[in-house]
């Protein structure tokens with residue numbers, strides 16, 4: 001254990017007793033996409049220690065990114081940590097500097113807890129986000145960069161202010177609106193696809209100390225976002241662990 005994590009009073013294994021009997025909610029999104037939500041992945045008090053460490057020690061930046069050809073400031077703070085020798089990450093025209101796990105030893109402890117919770121996982125990179133208040137957000141996107149492969153598992157740990165996390169199914173590429181409508185009208189009424197059916201959207205309130213996992217074809221077939229929320233007035237820190245192939 002590093003002297004730094006000793007100073008913080010952080011344990012080597014963040015929550016050994018609850019690893020195997022935590023409440024785990026699994027959501028089958030259909031067609032090979034799945035989300036798992038574990039509200040109390042890490043203990044409450046311990047999670048505030050992680051929060052304080054991350055808020056203070058991580059070299060947060062708010063880079064310029066490109067969205068639809070326009071340059072803008074990313075509406076949240078960010079940092080990137082990755083194992084050595086991996087291909088570089090690039091998103092929205094921005095290539096973050098890859099810090100080393102050795103620079104922030106407590107991150108390795110959180111990574112170990114995630115690995116223990118998700119047998120078979122082997123994450124080697126981490127994107128950190130800090131939302132300073134309700135006007136910080138992440139727009140609709142999928143983490144479908146090629147370097148993660150076709151069915152990436154992404155493990156997302158949240159600290160601090162509760163925020164809503166939304167998922168919506170990507171519009172189908174093969175059927176235009178017109179084609180969908182025409183096809184729909186060919187069907188007898190009882191067989192028509194009801195567009196009001198709500199299995200195309202899901203919402204989770206990501207709690208302090210929670211873990212949310214997206215896997216299978218979730219990045220190919222779904223978009224996710226953390227929208228602005230006027231009443232969310234406190235800081236939230238989110239860590240997304242990923243495996244670069």
Ligand SMILES: O=C(O)CCC(=O)C(=O)O
Nearest residue numbers: 127129138143226238240
């Ligand atoms: O903050 C979150 O919960 C999600 C962050 C996210 O989607 C991302 O970094 O790609």
Ligand SMILES: [Fe+2]
Nearest residue numbers: 141142143224
């Ligand atoms: Fe994402």
